[in-house]
Amino acid sequence: MTDDFTKAEAASRFLLSQTSLVPRIGLVLGSGLGGFADELSDATRIPYTNIPFFPRSTAVGHAAQMVIGNAAGVPVAAMQGRVHLYEGYSAHEVTFPMRAFDCMNIRAVILTNAAGGINLEYKQGALVVLTDHINLQGHNPLIGPNDERFGPRFPDMTQAYWKPYREIALAAAKRAGKTLYQGVYAGLLGPNYETPAEIRYLRTIGADLVGMSTVFEVIAARHMGMKVLAISCVTNMAAGILDQVINHEEVLETGERVKGDFVALLRAVLPEMAKDVEESPGAQH
Ligand code: HPA
Secondary structure, eight states, X not given: XXXXXXXXXXXXXXXXXXXXXXXXXXXXXXXXXXXXXXXXXXXXXXXXXXXXXXXXXXXXXXXXXXXXXXXXXXXXXXXXXXXXXXXXXXHHHHHHHHHHHHHTTOOEEXXXXXXXXXXXXXXXXXXXXXXXXXXXXXXXXXXSXXXXXXXXXXOOOTTSSOHHHHHXXXXXXXXXXXOOEEEEEEEEOOSSOOOHHHHHHHHHTTOSEEESSSHHHHHHHHHTTOEEEEEEEEEEEOTTTSSSOOOHHHHHHHHHHTHHHHHXXXXXHHHHHHHHHHHOOOSOO
């Protein structure tokens, strides 16, 4: 059986052969947030189905393609849609795109997601930069023999969300006169939304947001020494906070509504992140 490293190298070679750009930052655009990739210049769009070994996403609201292009002068590789554990993919499949980014020599990623707001200071449509996470998915993408070519057996997670990038994002939001919150993301398996009792439990253990993605990608990225910025869009207040039910259409609609602020924030942080990656690329292999 071909190992993940060999597969990721094949995916990386294919992706780089499709463009003359050399992407410096990888992005994963969550539910309803894919619009950022529509605005890239010099863009090449590559459906996941064409990329060797790439998983294909099935969730509604995901375009299922990689867009390589320039944003604010920075060459990026942006995933319009990701796959989730709840779709039946393995943890290794969910993190395969991160492995491919690594083989493309991408040393920094921006992960975005739609999330339910647990912190009562948040409102629907708020943007939140993640400071940390709680992995409640009951699983881990590093399970199995460790491949030292990617990283160590027991990677550190104390700086999972790179503080200098958080500061870049907070400063950019301040300059633009926009509120950007900070918070801890609880990653659950899904696909059902939580019960009100689960949300009370999550608040008690220190979560500000809840969602069904991102934590595996962060774990894999940190395994490989990549630096991570993660931004959630509070598409709805979590279960039981408001006297209303949660549905996926609402999640997508909110993503669409905040698109302008979201794209502006990403465009503002990218040049500073790219400068940082150039100056201190972190672990290489
Ligand atoms: N819970 C879990 N995942 C989500 C939510 C939520 O309320 N909203 C968007 N993704």
